[in-house]
Amino acid sequence: QKEVEQNSGPLSVPEGAIASLNCTYSDRGSQSFFWYRQYSGKSPELIMSIYSNGDKEDGRFTAQLNKASQYVSLLIRDSQPSDSATYLCAVYSPFKAAGNKLTFGGGTRVLVKP
Amino acid sequence: SQTIHQWPATLVQPVGSPLSLECTVEGTSNPNLYWYRQAAGRGLQLLFYSVGIGQISSEVPQNLSASRPQDRQFILSSKKLLLSDSGFYLCAWSVSGRQVYNEQFFGPGTRLTVL
Numbered sequence: 001q002k003e004v005e006q007n008s009g010p011l012s013v014p015e016g017a018i019a020s021l022n023c024t025y026s027d028r029g030s031q032s033f034f035w036y037r038q039y040s041g042k043s044p045e046l047i048m049s050i051y052s053n054g055d056k057e058d059g060r061f062t063a064q065l066n067k068a069s070q071y072v073s074l075l076i077r078d079s080q081p082s083d084s085a086t087y088l089c090a091v092y093s094p095f096k097a098a099g100n101k102l103t104f105g106g107g108t109r110v111l112v113k114p
Numbered sequence: 115s116q117t118i119h120q121w122p123a124t125l126v127q128p129v130g131s132p133l134s135l136e137c138t139v140e141g142t143s144n145p146n147l148y149w150y151r152q153a154a155g156r157g158l159q160l161l162f163y164s165v166g167i168g169q170i171s172s173e174v175p176q177n178l179s180a181s182r183p184q185d186r187q188f189i190l191s192s193k194k195l196l197l198s199d200s201g202f203y204l205c206a207w208s209v210s211g212r213q214v215y216n217e218q219f220f221g222p223g224t225r226l227t228v229l
Contacts, residue, residue, distance in 0.1 A: 034217060043204055043220040044158075051215075088158070092216055099163045099171060100146050100208050100216040106157040 003027065004091050006105035013112050019076040021108050023089030026070070032092035033065055033072045034102065039085045048074060079112045086110070116141035118221040120205050126227045133178075133192040135224050137205030140186065145207040147188040148218065149180055152202040164188060165210060200228045 005024050013019040021035075032051050036044035048063040050056045050072065056063045062075040072091075076083055089105040117140045127133060139145050149161040160173045162180035170180050177196060181189045188205055205221040 032216060036220075041225075043202075043223045046217055046219060049215070049217055090218070099148075099165050100210070100218075101148070101160060101163060102216075102218055104158045 002105075003103045004089055004105040006087075006089050006108045008106055009109035009111075011108055011110045013076075013079045013110065015079060015081060015112055015114050017079055019079045019083065019110055019112070021074040021076075021087050021089075021110070022071060023073065023091075023105055024071045025089075025091045025103075027091070027093040028067075028070065029095050030067075030070075030091045030093045033063070034090040034092075035061075035063060035072075035074045036088040036090060037085045038088060038107065044088055076110070079110075081112050081114055084110055084112045116207070116219065118205060118207055118219060120203075120221040120224050122224060123222065124225045124227075126229060127195050128229055129197055130194045133190070133195050133199070133226070135190040135203055135205075135226075137188040137190075137221055138186055139207045142186070142207070142209065144185060144210050146210045147182065148206040148208075149188065149190050150204040150206065150220075152204060154201070158204070161190070195228045197228050200226055202226075 003026050035048040037047045038044040050063040050065045060077045064073045086107040086109045088107045090102040119138050148163045150158045164170050164182045179191050203224045206218040208216050208218045
């Protein structure tokens with residue numbers, strides 16, 4: 001079992017719809033959770049951080065964390081073609097990661113079609 | 115504000131040649147520094163991380179090495195490149211010592227092609 005798992009996609013979403021991305025993790029001691037957006041040929045960009053159960057909203061993005069079920073999700077509302085990218089989920093587990101290392105999932109590719 | 119620089123942006127090198135990639139961070143002190151590699155269409159692979167000057171931890175045994183000669187400078191090197199070293203090399207930093215708010219921030223990357 002991979003430590004952080006994501007569906008590789010592609011997730012095809014009509015423009016204006018909601019894109020829903022999921023990420024599951026294996027370490028129950030995980031403490032911090034991050035979503036990065038990576039456009040083709042570019043470096044990852046941090047778009048959301050979440051540390052406690054529940055929802056966190058930032059503009060069109062909502063991150064949802066459920067530690068009991070060990071999953072974190074990202075919702076993109078009113079999806080735009082510019083949201084087409086690969087979204088990486090990253091997890092920090094303090095008892096397993098010296099140097100504040102993050103464990104990354106393989107990423108979900110999102111395609112927003114006009 | 116903090117910024118992270120990497121150079122060169124792109125590099126084409128023959129097999130067996132040496133490599134030196136540089137990463138510098140501005141606007142913060144004593145950051146944790148990381149080198150990742152991303153092969154084409156693949157996920158991020160952590161290569162090295164450093165929590166301080168001269169302190170390097172290797173994640174994957176290979177023909178690469180890393181050094182941190184100054185607080186905000188991180189260098190990735192190789193004496194002889196292999197074809198399999200081709201990829202997108204990313205440097206990242208995070209604030210040291212934090213146990214929770216430990217986001218990593220990535221530099222623009224270096225695209226290396228070994229021929």
